[in-house]
Amino acid sequence: MSSGTPISAADPGAKLARPAPPLGGFNATVLRIEVRRLLRNRRTIIFSVVTPVLFYLLFGFGQSYARDRVGRGNVSAFIMISMALYGAVLATTSGGARVAVERVLGWSRTLRVTPLSPSAYVAVKIVTAMVLGLVSVVVVYAVGLGSHKPSMPAGIWVATGATVWVGSVLFAAFGLFLGYLLPSENVAQVNGFIIMLFSFGGGLFIPLSEFSSTIRAIAKWTPLYGLNQLVHAPLLGGGVDWTWVANLLAWLVIFTAGALWRFRRDTARV
Numbered sequence: 001m002s003s004g005t006p007i008s009a010a011d012p013g014a015k016l017a018r019p020a021p022p023l024g025g026f027n028a029t030v031l032r033i034e035v036r037r038l039l040r041n042r043r044t045i046i047f048s049v050v051t052p053v054l055f056y057l058l059f060g061f062g063q064s065y066a067r068d069r070v071g072r073g074n075v076s077a078f079i080m081i082s083m084a085l086y087g088a089v090l091a092t093t094s095g096g097a098r099v100a101v102e103r104v105l106g107w108s109r110t111l112r113v114t115p116l117s118p119s120a121y122v123a124v125k126i127v128t129a130m131v132l133g134l135v136s137v138v139v140v141y142a143v144g145l146g147s148h149k150p151s152m153p154a155g156i157w158v159a160t161g162a163t164v165w166v167g168s169v170l171f172a173a174f175g176l177f178l179g180y181l182l183p184s185e186n187v188a189q190v191n192g193f194i195i196m197l198f199s200f201g202g203g204l205f206i207p208l209s210e211f212s213s214t215i216r217a218i219a220k221w222t223p224l225y226g227l228n229q230l231v232h233a234p235l236l237g238g239g240v241d242w243t244w245v246a247n248l249l250a251w252l253v254i255f256t257a258g259a260l261w262r263f264r265r266d267t268a269r270v
Contacts, residue, residue, distance in 0.1 A: 030116070034128040044094045048132060049139050052087030056080055056140060057147075066149050071236035073152030078235060080144040081160050082204055085231050087136035088168035089199075089224070093191055095129030096175025096259075100187040103180070122176060122259050129172035130165070137165045152235055159234040167227045170248060171195075173255035174223065180262030198224040223251040 039045065060066055060079030068075045116124075141161050144150045152160075175191070182190055199205050202224030208216045219225050226247025233240050 030124055031127060034124055035131050038095055038098065038128055038132055045132070048087055048091035048094055048136050051090065052083040052136060052140050053143050055086065056083040056143060061147055061149055072156060073150065073235050077150035077152045078232065080140060080150045081164065081231055081235060084137045084140040084161065085164045085228065086199060086204060087140050088133040088164050089171045089195055091136040092129040092133040092168045092172035093175035093178070093195060095132045096125055096172045097179040097187050097191055099125060099176060099179035100182060119260060122256065122263060125176050126169060126172040129175060130169060133168045133172070134165050137161055156234045160231055163231045163234070167230060167248060170223065170227060170252045170255065173252060173259055177255045177258040177262060180259060198222060201225070202228045204228050220247070
């Protein structure tokens with residue numbers, strides 16, 4: 001006879017203990033599958049990569065003001081950084097918001113029977129979205145470098161590009177939150193509209209100096225404001241304001257907490 005206590009019909013409430021996996025189930029295999037699924041979505045890639053490149057070529061390439069000096073570079077460099085940020089925001093938000101489709105397919109409920117924890121699942125989605133964001137940043141910077149229009153020291157190329165990419169994690173979390181908050185048929189339209197509002201509100205398309213003091217005061221509380229200031233800081237010089245970092249971190253906490261909350265509610269449904 002076995003020394004252990006068998007599970008029988010007499011004890012229907014008994015369950016086999018299943019040890020929790022390391023890191024809540026976050027691993028390279030899951031990440032690789034998610035990245036492949038995202039990169040196969042041509043519509044998302046084209047929208048996230050081609051749009052910012054076209055905007056850069058339209059506003060920062062052939063215009064007469066492109067070579068005017070700004071900080072430690074020129075206007076073309078400033079616009080290239082802005083469009084790289086816009087592309088990274090589009091890419092990471094779209095990557096995170098794909099969970100809306102997975103909800104329709106029942107994938108969220110399937111996760112209830114896997115050892116993947118909510119925090120690990122959110123982490124996988126955020127890292128996957130960051131891969132697409134990196135592609136967008138690299139393409140915009142490559143086009144800018146090939147055009148020979150942007151002028152700034154080599155160190156600033158690296159610093160601004162890295163800041164754009166790392167900072168875009170904010171919108172990977174936002175996309176994930178949005179994907180769990182909205183139905184799949186609405187998420188794309190709402191996503192595009194909200195990102196456009198964030199871009200104008202954060203001064204990405206039009207400098208906030210062009211607006212009234214009231215609008216500038218409101219803009220400082222929007223999600224893209226702090227990140228937009230941080231990515232241009234190496235080019236403009238003058239240091240970094242702590243309120244920019246606080247803005248970025250506060251919204252990152254809000255969006256990540258929102259994504260975890262919605263994920264738990266979604267997977268808890270019967």
